[in-house]
Amino acid sequence: MNGVHDMGGMDGFGKVEVEAxxxxxxxxxxxxxxxxxxxxxxxxxxxxxxxxxxxxxxxxATYLGSSYYKKWxxxxxxxxxxxxxVGQDEIAAGHSLRSSPPLPRGKFSMADVVRILTRGSFQRxxxxxxxxxxxxxxxxxxxxxxxxxxxxxxxxxxxxxxxxINGSHVYPDSAAHGHGEDPQWLYTxxxxxxxxxxxxxxxxxxxxxxxxxxYLETT
Amino acid sequence: MADHKHDxxxxxxxxxxxxxxxxxxxxxxxxxxxxxxEKGYVDPAALDAIVEAYETRIGPRNGARVVARAWVDPTFKxxxxxxxxxxxxxxxxxxxxxxxxxxxxxxxxxxxxxxxTLCSCYPWEMLGLPPVWYKAAPYRSRAVKDPxxxxxxxxxxxxxxxxxxxxxxxxxxxxxxLPMRPAGTEGWSEEQLAEIVTRDSMIGxxxxxxxx
Numbered sequence: 001m002n003g004v005h006d007m008g009g010m011d012g013f014g015k016v017e018v019e020a021x022x023x024x025x026x027x028x029x030x031x032x033x034x035x036x037x038x039x040x041x042x043x044x045x046x047x048x049x050x051x052x053x054x055x056x057x058x059x060x061a062t063y064l065g066s067s068y069y070k071k072w073x074x075x076x077x078x079x080x081x082x083x084x085x086v087g088q089d090e091i092a093a094g095h096s097l098r099s100s101p102p103l104p105r106g107k108f109s110m111a112d113v114v115r116i117l118t119r120g121s122f123q124r125x126x127x128x129x130x131x132x133x134x135x136x137x138x139x140x141x142x143x144x145x146x147x148x149x150x151x152x153x154x155x156x157x158x159x160x161x162x163x164x165i166n167g168s169h170v171y172p173d174s175a176a177h178g179h180g181e182d183p184q185w186l187y188t189x190x191x192x193x194x195x196x197x198x199x200x201x202x203x204x205x206x207x208x209x210x211x212x213x214x215y216l217e218t219t
Numbered sequence: 220m221a222d223h224k225h226d227x228x229x230x231x232x233x234x235x236x237x238x239x240x241x242x243x244x245x246x247x248x249x250x251x252x253x254x255x256x257e258k259g260y261v262d263p264a265a266l267d268a269i270v271e272a273y274e275t276r277i278g279p280r281n282g283a284r285v286v287a288r289a290w291v292d293p294t295f296k297x298x299x300x301x302x303x304x305x306x307x308x309x310x311x312x313x314x315x316x317x318x319x320x321x322x323x324x325x326x327x328x329x330x331x332x333x334x335x336t337l338c339s340c341y342p343w344e345m346l347g348l349p350p351v352w353y354k355a356a357p358y359r360s361r362a363v364k365d366p367x368x369x370x371x372x373x374x375x376x377x378x379x380x381x382x383x384x385x386x387x388x389x390x391x392x393x394x395x396x397l398p399m400r401p402a403g404t405e406g407w408s409e410e411q412l413a414e415i416v417t418r419d420s421m422i423g424x425x426x427x428x429x430x431x
Contacts, residue, residue: 011360016369018372019351024348027245032248033248034269055338068339076251086258094246094253099258108265110265113265117315118315119317164321166319166392204383205382205384205385206384206385210387
């Protein structure tokens with residue numbers, strides 16, 4: 001979706017402000033939100049792509065005005081409501097009011113903690129061979145789905161070069177919407193800044209994205 | 220890693236006003252955790268353990284050890300640049316790492332910077348949780364268009380002929396910058412070297428610092 005989350009190249013947000021000795025969490029509830037999101041992912045309640053889409057779907061003014069973990073909380077609530085794992089009446093009551101569907105991997109327990117501290121793999125084998133090879137010139141498609149995509153606006157319609165082939169991975173554009181993993185080849189595609197930003201751009205700058213094969217076409 | 224001056228149930232040194240949002244968020248989060256617990260979806264003790272791991276154990280020290288090893292061991296460095304996940308697994312259990320970590324090397328000719336313009340993708344296992352600035356609009360918007368301007372915000376100026384390469388983490392690959400080993404560190408032990416590898420130097424917004 002063409003949301004406000006897709007920020008690459010926007011102007012006007014000001015300087016980067018670095019906080020010295022920043023703690024892991026500024027408030028206790030932030031840690032609880034992070035942990036709930038990870039746990040509900042690990043037990044199969046929600047997937048990472050659906051989570052990202054629900055955060056992107058936060059209205060722009062709220063998105064820009066909310067702290068990071070507040071956005072995670074809003075996204076978590078929204079996904080749990082959509083999946084009917086939690087009801088609006090339960091959120092209002094602050095308690096479970098009925099039994100809910102069991103999750104694919106059951107309750108998230110102490111025994112599961114070590115496992116989630118290492119990232120899961122999104123690699124999935126596919127029968128088809130990659131269409132592109134290293135060194136190929138490719139153009140990113142001009143797509144503007146209202147649904148989840150990981151192709152940022154600032155590269156759409158631009159020509160770059162395949163630099164790496166990173167295996168075949170879960171396709172977020174599908175997985176975010178419950179349409180299955182639909183694995184696709186994943187490439188590193190590098191662009192010159194002049195291709196992306198015009199002749200005034202820094203001639204020493206190159207920018208790459210991680211692009212799924214359906215985002216790309218031959219030039 | 221946690222700064223214990225921040226006693227997080229109370230106000231702290233921030234200059235903005237949390238106002239009633241703090242109380243509202245606390246209540247809202249507590250309510251959801253209660254619901255998920257009552258439904259049997261999560262064990263709160265397991266949530267405690269996740270929080271504790273990121274507050275105390277998983278941070279930039281992990282990445283710094285990897286960088287220091289690469290600086291002293293050319294064979295390891297070559298393996299790291301070829302397949303970072305695989306190379307780091309050979310270091311032992313402390314540095315657990317998932318698949319598809321990519322290490323990118325800074326040289327005299329090229330400086331690498333990592334960003335996630337769409338959200339906040341970051342190599343948690345190597346660097347811990349990302350700092351607020353990494354997840355915020357100023358960095359995400361400008362890093363791909365004006366990285367030299369962003370670097371200036373961090374007090375970093377590079378020669379104008381140095382190639383800048385920005386990696387936008389738009390998928391489930393993750394990136395770790397291998398900074399250049401500073402001059403004046405000849406003969407240092409791996410442990411001494413790890414001390415000067417900062418978090419920002421592994422994102423590309425800083426350089427390793429040798430204290431005078």
